[in-house]
Amino acid sequence: MSKKSLSIVVMSLLVIPFIISTASAKTLKIGSMSPLTGPYASDGTDIKNGVLTAIEVFEQQEGPIPGYDKIELFPQDTVCDPRQAVAAANKLINLEVVGVIGAYCSSSTIPASETLNEAKIVMITPASTNEQVTDRGLPYMFRMCGRDDDQAPAAARFIKESLNAKTIFIIDDKTTYSQGLADGVSKNAKAIGLNVVNHDHVNQGDKDFSAVLTKVKAANPDILYMSLQGYSPAALMTIQAKRMGITSQIVTQDAVFQPKYMEVAKDTSEGVYLTYGFTDPTTPEYKAFEAKYVPKYGKIAAYATYAYDSTIALLKAIKAAGSTDADKIKAELMKLDFKGASKHVKFKENGDSGSSYIAFKVEKGEFVPYWDPATGLIKK
Amino acid sequence: MDSFIQQLINGITLGGIYALIALGYTMVYGVIQLINFAHGEFFATGGYVGVICLSFFTGLGYMETHPIFCLTASFALAMMYCAYLAIGVEKIAYKPLRKESRLAALLSALGVSIFLSNGLMLTQGVYDKAYPSELFQNGFNVGIITISYLQILIVCLTAVLLVALNLLVFKTKIGMAMRATAQDKTMSALVAIGSNRIISLTFAIGAGLAAAAGIMVGLYYGSVRYDMGFLPGIKAFSAAVLGGIGNITGAMLGGLIIGMVEIFGAGYISGEYKDVFAFIILIGVLYFKPTGIMGENIDDTRV
Secondary structure, three states, rough: OOOHHHHHHHHHHHHHHHHHHHOOEEEEEEEEEEOOOOHHHHHHHHHHHHHHHHHHHHHHHHHOOOOOOEEEEEEEEOOHHHHHHHHHHHHHOOOOOOOOEEOOOOOOOOOHHHHHHOOOOOOOOOOOOOOOHHOOOOOOOOOOOOHHHHHHHHHHHHHHHOOOOOOOEEEOOOOOHHHHHHHHHHHHHHHOOOEEEEEEOOOOOOOOOOOHHHHHHHHHHEEEEEEOOHHHHHHHHHHHHHHOOOOOOOEEEEEHHOOHHHHHHHHOOOOOOOEEEEOOOOHHHOOOHHHHHHHHHHHOOHHHHHHHHHHHHHHHHHHHHOOOOHHOOOHHHHOOOEEEOOOEEEOOOOOOOOEEEEEEOOOOEEEEEEOOOEEOOOOO | OOOHHHHHHHHHHHHHHHHHHHHHHHHHHHOOOOOOOOOOHHHHHHHHHHHHHHHHHHHOOOOHHHHHHHHHHHHHHHHHHHHHHHHHHHHHHHHHHHHOHHHHHHHHHHHHHHHHHHHHHHHHOEEEEEOOOOOOOOEEEEEOEEEHHOOOOOOOHHHHHHHHHHHHHHOHHHHHHHHHHHHHHHHHOOEEEEHHHHHHHHHHHHHHHHHHHHHHHHHHOOOOOOOEEEEEEHHHHHHHHHOOEEEEEHHHHHHHHHHHHHHHHHHHHHHHHHHHHHHHHHHHHHHHHHOOOOOOOOOEOOO
């Protein structure tokens, strides 16, 4: 045997175990996209934790997906930056993931979903509430959370009907999400006869809001509507508003639904209202999620529950489809009809799964359901 | 008029914080002509050491009984920690490059900045850390103007630190040695001034002031997070350039101007463009006076 052919035999012997091992231990790859660094790192980490919990619970409850030994998550960092989000989407395409959970910021989800849809990969967002996410008619785009054009009228009605307010001062921080929502609230409020005294903007990453709050104080509106991306600027603004002696009721929205908000804002957060999708914490599905999540990652925050449900939905669909083909997974997703931890999951034709916005009030450091658009006051 | 005075107070508070951070940039630049981009991270680290100390004291219950002692101790510890951190950073990341081109040290500074801010993220977590103290959260009203005790504390402390720094630089022997090193390292070495020691000291003082600013920001805004150093760092650097980099008085002035312009821009024109106004002023000044308001000068006011 010549030296050359010997080396070929040795090489092939070396390679064979790898081929066999990949054939027998197949991994189902799914991706997640959320900001893991930068100003929204905390919210993004919640999403990643929700997805990880879902994989764990799914494997325990439903067993492995036929043909695969395990499910592996490839978490990507979007930094809430459109360019990074597209780069992350491309990376996930190269990794050949079957489905993607994410992103957090609407401004990241929108461009990333274009890329993923071209590559025929299913994407479910647990957190992007901007209308454009599903209104562009992308075939593989799904949404677990609610929509801003449902949230804005709910907020406006709550302000008028429950708080009996007449004047509103709106502040947003110019992200796709916060500005879209602020514009929606402004439009809806005007339509039902409320007076929007001013609509001002701050910048992402600001810490000092004293200038704009001085304006609020001078205007003395009934309601200060804070449309800010994330709990962190909201907590800062709440503290500064209360310290400055602003007595207007503060109303805010879903991105602030984070126990850390009360931890940072402490007493000043008492009596703040916000709109968020209703989740019943007493269902067995929620309890199952809670039992796995809390010991590992602490208190359940804004979008962890939706991330959990998105992942469960995706895995259920992949299992039912018995294939990694996006069209088959989509067909199974549309058939899904199950009780999730956050809500009853049933996707509509455009990829939405319905909104259930109610108003919460911060009482003794907890978010307490306060007002439902359908039935009025939940508790006095 | 009332809200004008209120905005003025807001502006002085913010400007004072920028001024404290800007001093670190300007002092280091004065001595070794390096823009220390890691300076914002000393500020963030100071804020974190502050929250750790104050949480510790609150846990022990001392915060109720001896608030002044706890605050002083926290300030002292944070300033010392950051001073030593800065000395360490200088020894590891800048000193070996002192003979190389300035660009090398600049890149090294950027690297240190990323390293420190990610270090904070990994060790302290991505979530905001809340300051435990509700002290000074209250204030008093003059007409409709609200002044919080914290604003008074910040303005007073900033003034004290600035005066102390001026005395140190212009009235003491160490200050004279610093100014001499800034002017001519070789010549000052000939008259037995250890330039390494002076450079370390400059870094230490700058970082100490930034750490003090970090705690004040934490107390004032109620929380700190790992990336808090970036934006104020950029603003303070602009303030240092605006005032004339290398010039201590210029940095103080620059900080106040940037803070004021930001607040008044947001207050009277539009909140979304406040950073734009700050930079328009910067560009305007640099256009007519490229060395900044006070000018980078070679006489003995430079450190």
